[in-house]
Amino acid sequence: MGPPHIKFKLVRFLLLLLLVLLVHSCERELRDKAPDIGWYTSYPSALKEAEIAGKPVFLYFSAVWCSWCREYEKELVKIAPYISENFVPLNLDSDRDRELFLKFGGRGTPLTVVLDQREKVLLKFHGSVKSEDLKEILYLVRRGEASPTDKNETYKIQLPGKETYQLLLQYFLTDLKGRYDSFYGGFSSPSKRGSVFKWSTPLTYDFLLERALLTDEVLFSLRKDIEFLYDPVDGGFFNFYDRTRVYEFYFETSKSLMVNALMIPALLEAYRVTRDRDFLGKALGTYSYLITFLLHRESGCFFNAQVSDPEYYNLDPQDRKRRKPPPVDTAIIVEDNAKAILALLELYRKLESKQFLDTAFRCTDYLLMNLLTQEGLYRYYDTGVKKNKRVNLNLGRDIAWLGLALIELSEFNPTYRVSLRKILELKPSYEDWVSVSIKAYILSRLSGDEARKVLTDLEVNLSYHNPDDMVFLLKALENMIERDEI
Missing domain, CATH: 3.40.30.10 (Glutaredoxin)
Known part of the structure; x- marks a missing residue:
């Protein structure tokens, strides 16, 4: 039979081999979804x-x-x-x-x-x-007879002052009222085009609650999000549901880090306003989901998403417990982990438990060590089969969201200001008006003059699909007005 230590090593080797094969199988399952019609991937x-x-x-x-x-x-x-x-x-x-x-x-x-x-x-x-x-x-x-693309209505900021703020805020609130669904809740319906999909708009919820604007509509919408999108078995929120299928109530059965990270601060703000412990419970349930299903324990950061599996999520709760949960996408993405860091900081502020702050520090340090390099900031780090693969340098959204996380972290540890400056000095390979707005918000907390330069001549897309896109532009303008620097 052989000595015990040799048997142990053999068993350990076989277990490791099985794990590698399972991970490889999972990666193939995740990557090879599209039918093979000779796809290029470059x-x-x-x-x-x-x-x-x-x-x-x-x-x-x-x-x-x-x-x-x-x-x-x-x-x-x-x-x-x-x-x-x-x-x-x-x-x-x-x-x-x-x-x-x-x-x-x-x-x-x-x-x-x-x-x-x-x-x-x-x-x-x-x-x-x-x-x-x-x-x-x-x-x-x-034949050249198809319509090429969507038309966008834009607004060019000439002078980022009070007048601009009042104009954009009024547009934002009017647009939200046009999108609002008084039956299902939410502001995700296309304005003036009827109600189709239902997904959460957590940045909008948080913004409105902080300013006591449309409070009843927001609280009703959050309760409907909990009713339709929150998973009572595993915790966490699904991405959206489609109510156009009258006889087949359909919901997108994936759970992304992005959605769940942003929902936590919105729920905590709703709890502050109402003291309704259901909001607090769902915030903690969402955190528990992230820790249980998406946490990459080696780094303290979080995976991108748990993939969709309608068959699994439509099982009875007891049957689900006997089934293996859907696999996760093994990419650690900067933008969405920055959102998770912000959620952890908000949990720490509200509940004063050091575990939230420690996890935020640990994930941030991992991102700075592994994805901020001499070449710039990489978008993601793949921990699966393509281990150590880093891709996409200096995307505007990654720079903006990580910068936002760093300025919040610097309130607890000022040394993060050094990394923040490095991030803000990066030249984006691509940035849109949303990432520029987030950058302007960061700068508005440091220097109103720098924020004004960034916002001057910015073209804002008023045909935005998600009202969350407008939030940081409004917050940047508010900060600049408060500092009396515009």
């Missing part, structure tokens, strides 16, 4: 092939947590020969290839963009389309 390579072949690029953005993407992919495979014959098919990840996703106006997944060889957008749409309809749309694109 944007430059696809453009080069498009130029050589004289074909447009069929660019499909998906996500490992997106159940709608799985539905769409069933349709794509039905017309795979048509796509491969007439287009250069390119599949990118909306989380990992975030710069391109935002560049093409991505609001959610699935996102389809058709480009010519010079990167001109010929067609863009969000959501799933039936194969026969998609084939007809693509036929019109080839």
